[in-house]
Amino acid sequence: MAVPDDDVRRAAALRERLHHHAHCYYVLDDPQIPDAEYDKLFQELQALEARHPQLRTPDSPTQRVGGAPLDAFAKVRHRVPMLSIRTETDIEASGARNFDARVRRELGLAEEAPPIDYVAELKFDGLALNLRYEAGVLVQAATRGDGEVGEDVTQNIRTIGQIPLRLADGAPPVLEVRGEVYMRRDDFERLNARQREKIAAGARGEKTFVNPRNAAAGAVRQLDPQVTRQRPLSFFAYGWGEVTPVEQGGPAWRTHFEALQALRGWGLPVSDRVVQAHGADDLVAYHQAIGRERDGLPFDIDGVVYKVDSLTLQRQLGFVTREPRWAVAHKFPAQEQVTTVESIDIFVGRTGKLTPVARLKPVFVGGVTVTNATLHNEDEARRKDVRVGDAVIVRRAGDVIPEVVAVVAEQRTHAAPAFEMPRHCPVCGSQAVREEGEVDWRCSGGLYCGAQRKQALLHFAQRRAMDIEGLGEKLVDQLVDAGVIRVLPDLYRLGLSQLIALERMGDKSAQNLLAGLEASKSTTLPRFLFALGIRHVGEATARDLARHFGTLDRVMQASTDDLLAVPDVGPVVAESIHTFFAQPHNREVVEQLRACGVHWAESEPAPQAALPLAGITVVLTGTLPTLSREEAKGLLEAAGAKVAGSVSKKTGYVVAGTEAGGKLDRARELSIPILDEEGLKSLLAQGAP
Numbered sequence: 213m214a215v216p217d218d219d220v221r222r223a224a225a226l227r228e229r230l231h232h233h234a235h236c237y238y239v240l241d242d243p244q245i246p247d248a249e250y251d252k253l254f255q256e257l258q259a260l261e262a263r264h265p266q267l268r269t270p271d272s273p274t275q276r277v278g279g280a281p282l283d284a285f286a287k288v289r290h291r292v293p294m295l296s297i298r299t300e301t302d303i304e305a306s307g308a309r310n311f312d313a314r315v316r317r318e319l320g321l322a323e324e325a326p327p328i329d330y331v332a333e334l335k336f337d338g339l340a341l342n343l344r345y346e347a348g349v350l351v352q353a354a355t356r357g358d359g360e361v362g363e364d365v366t367q368n369i370r371t372i373g374q375i376p377l378r379l380a381d382g383a384p385p386v387l388e389v390r391g392e393v394y395m396r397r398d399d400f401e402r403l404n405a406r407q408r409e410k411i412a413a414g415a416r417g418e419k420t421f422v423n424p425r426n427a428a429a430g431a432v433r434q435l436d437p438q439v440t441r442q443r444p445l446s447f448f449a450y451g452w453g454e455v456t457p458v459e460q461g462g463p464a465w466r467t468h469f470e471a472l473q474a475l476r477g478w479g480l481p482v483s484d485r486v487v488q489a490h491g492a493d494d495l496v497a498y499h500q501a502i503g504r505e506r507d508g509l510p511f512d513i514d515g516v517v518y519k520v521d522s523l524t525l526q527r528q529l530g531f532v533t534r535e536p537r538w539a540v541a542h543k544f545p546a547q548e549q550v551t552t553v554e555s556i557d558i559f560v561g562r563t564g565k566l567t568p569v570a571r572l573k574p575v576f577v578g579g580v581t582v583t584n585a586t587l588h589n590e591d592e593a594r595r596k597d598v599r600v601g602d603a604v605i606v607r608r609a610g611d612v613i614p615e616v617v618a619v620v621a622e623q624r625t626h627a628a629p630a631f632e633m634p635r636h637c638p639v640c641g642s643q644a645v646r647e648e649g650e651v652d653w654r655c656s657g658g659l660y661c662g663a664q665r666k667q668a669l670l671h672f673a674q675r676r677a678m679d680i681e682g683l684g685e686k687l688v689d690q691l692v693d694a695g696v697i698r699v700l701p702d703l704y705r706l707g708l709s710q711l712i713a714l715e716r717m718g719d720k721s722a723q724n725l726l727a728g729l730e731a732s733k734s735t736t737l738p739r740f741l742f743a744l745g746i747r748h749v750g751e752a753t754a755r756d757l758a759r760h761f762g763t764l765d766r767v768m769q770a771s772t773d774d775l776l777a778v779p780d781v782g783p784v785v786a787e788s789i790h791t792f793f794a795q796p797h798n799r800e801v802v803e804q805l806r807a808c809g810v811h812w813a814e815s816e817p818a819p820q821a822a823l824p825l826a827g828i829t830v831v832l833t834g835t836l837p838t839l840s841r842e843e844a845k846g847l848l849e850a851a852g853a854k855v856a857g858s859v860s861k862k863t864g865y866v867v868a869g870t871e872a873g874g875k876l877d878r879a880r881e882l883s884i885p886i887l888d889e890e891g892l893k894s895l896l897a898q899g900a901p
């Protein structure tokens with residue numbers, strides 16, 4: 213039968229594209245398209261070749277394993293070829309039944325013959341390794357390469373802590389262990405964070421990795437073992453290559469499961485999720501159970517693997533070109549897919565962080581439909597150069613939020629402008645600020661900003677700020693969601709009827725809240741300054757500001773230079789305070805709060821040195837008879853002292869109550885004066901001698 217021209221051309225085009233992508237993936241460790249995309253092309257070629265066997269060339273990607281080894285490494289000829297595994301493309305449970313049916317057919321079993329025993333394992337998404345042990349000692353580690361010839365990566369593999377350099381007693385004279393080297397998800401996230409920092413600091417030749425498999429492959433195929441050492445890799449053993457034969461004293465394994473137990477006994481890591489399965493039903497159950505567990509696993513898997521357990525049956529089934537007939541990989545939905553960016557929006561978080569988010573053409577990835585993916589921050593978005601209209605690779609693995617990992621460069625058809633981070637908050641229009649040394653832009657609107665309102669209210673109400681009794685998270689959600697509170701001063705305009713109208717709000721709690729609000733109006737300047745939620749202004753800075761300037765108006769009018777004169781206030785903090793009060797809407801909020809009756813005692817600005825305990829550090833330990841820890845701290849700080857958490861040579865006094873521990877011992881060691889509560893009180897009254 214003649215092959216239609218179209219099919220000939222399509223097959224050639226597919227072969228060329230697959231060759232190109234296999235080279236990028238296996239040889240360069242730099243995949244350009246997601247696996248799901250590659251698999252689609254691969255299956256299309258397989259189908260064409262099945263229809264027209266004449267199209268099947270010996271160099272077709274469907275006939276080969278992996279990629280050629282790199283010249284940079286010494287080559288290793290595998291004594292037993294390292295094959296691939298056939299993929300069951302039906303990702304439903306029926307995939308397991310297809311495999312079972314095929315095995316039974318190939319073994320010529322009658323329908324009523326008993327179920328076959330299998331082993332079910334995780335399909336780790338990493339890189340295959342062959343570890344050769346002679347007399348129990350690791351002598352060589354090699355990559356799979358093209359299945360016949362791999363790369364010698366022994367020096368790199370020696371840096372992986374989980375791979376024993378010497379096996380426990382009893383291992384056969386020759387043992388080749390096959391397994392997967394992979395990177396845990398948390399290690400991957402940390403590595404990429406480090407890489408981003410290096411890139412930000414201007415390091416050349418550094419890059420981030422698209423996924424843990426890619427990071428693991430890059431680390432294993434490093435020319436410098438020192439670099440591999442810094443990349444956290446893990447390993448699971450799932451099979452073997454050459455092993456001393458039984459006649460020469462080798463192991464007499466009868467089943468795959470038994471062999472894995474032996475490997476574990478000699479010190480090799482074998483996953484504890486390897487199970488024996490009886491017939492197709494057990495395989496289906498395993499597939500379902502692992503599918504549910506997948507997101508919670510600390511590493512990526514792209515499916516499960518089923519293997520015929522009996523080694524006799526395995527031999528009977530044998531191999532096709534690149535795959536054993538006794539095993540199959542049953543995949544899960546891919547964790548990476550290609551889709552199109554429809555727009556890039558800015559999401560404003562509860563704390564004011566601005567995050568660029570790609571709105572996507574809906575895509576099914578990692579088991580869910582994804583419509584948005586984070587671009588993290590300005591630098592990431594620019595580095596990846598994501599633009600509206602681009603085809604992008606989206607990754608969703610585990611509980612991590614979906615992420616755009618790369619642009620599919622070969623598919624950019626037009627040139628939308630490069631992404632620009634907006635200079636104003638899209639929610640409230642306030643100035644956006646990116647501080648020196650920070651990666652994030654933030655809205656400076658604080659409580660004025662709709663996105664930050666709930667967080668700002670909670671911060672405002674907390675005990676250490678305005679101390680509003682009865683205003684918790686649930687109520688804040690209700691008040692903001694119902695539109696009752698739009699700006700902060702609305703809080704002090706709440707009426708009983710409005711509150712009672714809220715769901716689950718009784719008369720009593722409404723009364724209590726109103727009383728709490730009323731009581732909070734009488735406050736102190738440091739509390740009020742802290743409550744405003746100005747970035748970088750914590751309690752200590754608020755106190756310093758109050759002490760230095762004495763009145764709120766002076767703080768609000770202060771220039772950055774004036775602010776820099778406050779002890780412990782640096783340029784970033786000064787700038788943040790200045791920006792906050794420079795914005796009319798923030799001044800408006802302050803005015804309205806005052807108009808609602810929020811008040812405090814103001815004082816003249818106090819020069820630091822005038823305070824009796826200025827410059828003195830005090831450490832508190834144990835329980836005092838009448839003063840609480842907070843009260844003692846407040847009194848000391850009001851007198852200008854610094855309260856520290858640990859005793860050092862710089863400590864001026866240690867105030868010790870009952871059950872004082874190590875701090876007291878340390879004070880004695882350093883001969884630091886120790887005071888009880890009485891001593892503290894007289895110190896406060898008289899100042900330091």
Ligand SMILES: NC(=O)c1ccc[n+]([C@@H]2O[C@H](COP(=O)([O-])OP(=O)(O)OC[C@H]3O[C@@H](n4cnc5c(N)ncnc54)[C@H](O)[C@@H]3O)[C@@H](O)[C@H]2O)c1
Pocket residue numbers: 233234236237238243244245246247248250251277278295296297333334335336337338339340341356391392450451517541
């Ligand atoms: N994105 C791209 O451009 C691109 C290019 C080429 C290949 N790929 C991807 O590579 C894969 C195909 O490559 P492959 O031939 O290496 O097949 P494979 O990775 O799908 O399956 C074979 C491999 O599975 C591994 N494995 C993991 N757990 C195992 C277990 N418990 N038992 C046995 N083996 C286990 C072994 O390393 C083995 O070599 C596909 O997922 C494909 O999408 C992607």
Ligand SMILES: [Zn+2]
Pocket residue numbers: 560637638639640641642655656657658661662663
């Ligand atoms: Zn805002």
